[in-house]
Amino acid sequence: MDILIKNCDLISMSNFRARYEKNMCVYIQGDKITKIGKDVTPKPGDKIIDAEGKICMPGLINTHTHLSMSIFRETLDGYTLQDWLTKKIWPMEDKLTKEDIYFASLLSCLEMISTGTTTANDMYFMTEDTIKAVIDTGVRVQLTRTIMDTDETTKTRIEELKQLVEKFKDKNPLITLNVGIHGLYTNSINTVREMIQYANENELPVHMHFCENEKEVQDIRSMYNVNSPVDIIEREFKDTHTILAHCVELTEEEIERLSKLKINIAHCPISNLRLGCGVAKTQKMINSGINVSLGTDGQGSGSNLDLFDTMKFTALLQKGVFEDAQNMDSYKVLEMATINGAKALGLEKEIR
Numbered sequence: 262m263d264i265l266i267k268n269c270d271l272i273s274m275s276n277f278r279a280r281y282e283k284n285m286c287v288y289i290q291g292d293k294i295t296k297i298g299k300d301v302t303p304k305p306g307d308k309i310i311d312a313e314g315k316i317c318m319p320g321l322i323n324t325h326t327h328l329s330m331s332i333f334r335e336t337l338d339g340y341t342l343q344d345w346l347t348k349k350i351w352p353m354e355d356k357l358t359k360e361d362i363y364f365a366s367l368l369s370c371l372e373m374i375s376t377g378t379t380t381a382n383d384m385y386f387m388t389e390d391t392i393k394a395v396i397d398t399g400v401r402v403q404l405t406r407t408i409m410d411t412d413e414t415t416k417t418r419i420e421e422l423k424q425l426v427e428k429f430k431d432k433n434p435l436i437t438l439n440v441g442i443h444g445l446y447t448n449s450i451n452t453v454r455e456m457i458q459y460a461n462e463n464e465l466p467v468h469m470h471f472c473e474n475e476k477e478v479q480d481i482r483s484m485y486n487v488n489s490p491v492d493i494i495e496r497e498f499k500d501t502h503t504i505l506a507h508c509v510e511l512t513e514e515e516i517e518r519l520s521k522l523k524i525n526i527a528h529c530p531i532s533n534l535r536l537g538c539g540v541a542k543t544q545k546m547i548n549s550g551i552n553v554s555l556g557t558d559g560q561g562s563g564s565n566l567d568l569f570d571t572m573k574f575t576a577l578l579q580k581g582v583f584e585d586a587q588n589m590d591s592y593k594v595l596e597m598a599t600i601n602g603a604k605a606l607g608l609e610k611e612i613r
């Protein structure tokens with residue numbers, strides 16, 4: 262059944278339309294928008310939605326989350342990032358079953374739909390069970406099998422990622438894949454190199470946590486014997502389409518260096534605030550030409566998957582913390598939550 266949405270106020274992220282048009286019609290045939298105009302005549306039997314007084318806009322894109330963490334909502338209890346991971350989250354994750362992953366992901370998919378998010382970039386494990394929830398709810402997700410090189414199971418993890426790619430790459434238009442490297446501080450340089458090579462060979466983006474707090478920066482400096490974590494990105498990631506989540510602890514000079522690479526940044530302000538990490542210099546990143554999108558992180562640290570919350574924090578923090586009311590106008594923030602997310606995931610042709 263085709264759908265006509267009529268009388269809506271349309272917000273467009275296209276360069277070829279006005280940003281805001283009143284009393285518009287949007288016609289959807291199958292899974293594609295085929296007409297947008299003042300007057301569109303439906304066919305007999307079409308579903309008609311009268312959207313008077315409502316906004317019609319692109320679906321939001323959450324470029325950093327962990328869908329299975331809906332069952333760890335609000336588990337921070339004043340922990341730092343590293344204590345929260347090692348003392349609370351990782352021990353609980355060790356006990357998760359495939360059924361837990363399916364239902365936890367299902368809850369997150371429902372939360373996405375109810376808050377206007379149609380696409381997410383997920384980083385977790387037992388990924389096939391998340392994929393079942395994605396298929397059951399019809400959302401669009403880019404997924405991975407997260408690689409951490411912290412114990413003897415690294416080889417198994419890498420094997421699981423490769424199997425996932427073999428089974429799901431190019432099979433379902435709503436499901437794409439990337440190579441999830443948990444972080445530089447949870448992997449050896451050899452594993453990082455192996456994963457980048459695998460991503461390049463299979464034309465997949467890389468998704469990684471990066472410079473979330475000061476301790477992480479210190480750990481990377483001592484583990485890799487570098488002055489700056491950006492040294493590793495310049496050396497190892499230079500030809501790789503990469504989505505770096507967080508990037509809170511970056512100097513302006515480091516931001517400039519990242520802007521020369523194929524780096525996309527997923528800004529997750531609420532998670533960063535709740536874990537006491539700080540506020541990323543997001544406006545500076547945008548000014549330097551980096552593609553910056555938005556993420557909620559998992560509900561454990563981010564509380565929810567509501568990108569409207571994230572958009573509000575993004576705008577207010579950049580204005581208030583950096584003392585410039587001109588920072589982050591509303592349309593710029595909407596771009597971060599929509600088209601910039603599509604670019605980050607390499608999906609800008611499919612979901613403009």
Ligand SMILES: [Zn+2]
Nearest residue numbers: 470506558559
């Ligand atoms: Zn995360």
